[in-house]
Amino acid sequence: MREAYFASGRTLSDLGTRVPLAKSKLSELLRGIGLYPRWEIVCSLSVLLDMPYAPLYRLWRQAAIEAHKSRDWIDRSTENTALTTTYPAPPLEHRALCELVENDYLLYAQAFLPDDDQRDSAVSDTFDILWLSWNDGLGSPDIRRFAWKALRATVMSRTPHIDGRPSLSQAAFDTITLKSLTDEADRIDQMAETLELFRAMSWLPAAQLDVMVLRVLWSLPTERVAGLLGVPPAMVRSHERHAIHFLESVLCPPETEGTPL
Structure with missing residues (x-):
């Protein structure tokens, strides 16, 4: 919304004459500080800034829940706003991209968010964010890269972190290798190795981590990963x-020669 405000050329004084909110509070809202805004305020701004209604409302509602707003507060925040059950459709290209990548996006999100509701919500919110910023995406060097950055930012914002690193331990239970093992002893040994591997993977730079999650955890082909x-x-x-070179240096360090005194 802040980016749409800057692009609109409007001033806070102009918005203040059309939105029932003090200019100082409008400034806080557009800077993402202060109290969580009621939907009627956000809706009024979305109309003035020509922003799509449906994705903004879904993101507002989801964020309100994450901010521990009660259902009653959410309902009261929308009671003075005419809600419609028919929403304008997103751009055709947006829908095509979402259909193309949805299953793989869900796999990526599942590596960090094993809860199905969290995973589905992260991908759904990513598509809404992408809809809101679609023109920016079209103006970027590659719309697929633009969309992936939106997915990664959304997933990482909800991923548990340990010492600043994303936790992948739960993902170890979903590896294809483990699912193919039937012997319990083999599964236990493999589980220990996999947990150690994923702990080491969390140290990788973002791009290398993403590639390893898609290639190692889900065994996606290189060309498919490149497309995503x-x-x-x-x-x-x-x-x-x-990434493999780094992981081998961590998990299988070279033996030192000689015996220390």
Whole structure:
């Protein structure tokens, strides 16, 4: 909404004459500080800034729940706003992209958010964010890369972190290798190795981590990963090589020669 405000050329004084909110409070809202805004305020601004209604409302409602607003507060915040059950459809290209990547986005989100509701919500919110910023995405070098950045930011904002690193431990239980093992002893041994691997993976740079999650955890082909990230296949292979080199140095360090005194 702040970006739409800057692009509109409007001033706070102009908005203040059309929105029932003091100019200082409008400034706080557009800077993302202060109290969580009622929907009627956000809706009024969305009309003035020509923002899509449906994705903004869904994001507002989800964020209100995450901010621990009660259902009663949410309902009261919308009672003075005419809600409609028919929403304008997103751009055709947006819908096509979402249909193309949805299943793979869900797999990525599941690696960090094992709860189904959290996973589905993260992907749904990503698509709404993408709809709101669609023109920016079209103006970017690659719409697929733009969309992936939106997904990653959304998932990471909800992922538990340990010492600043995203936790992948729960994802170890979903690996294809483990699911293929039937012997219990083999499963236990593999589980220990997998947990150690994912702990080490959390140290990887963002691009290498994403490639390893998609390639190692879900065994997606290189070309498919490249399409999701919006980068050439050669870059995916490079990220994978560097990541494997780092992981091998951590998990299988070279033995030191001689015996220390």
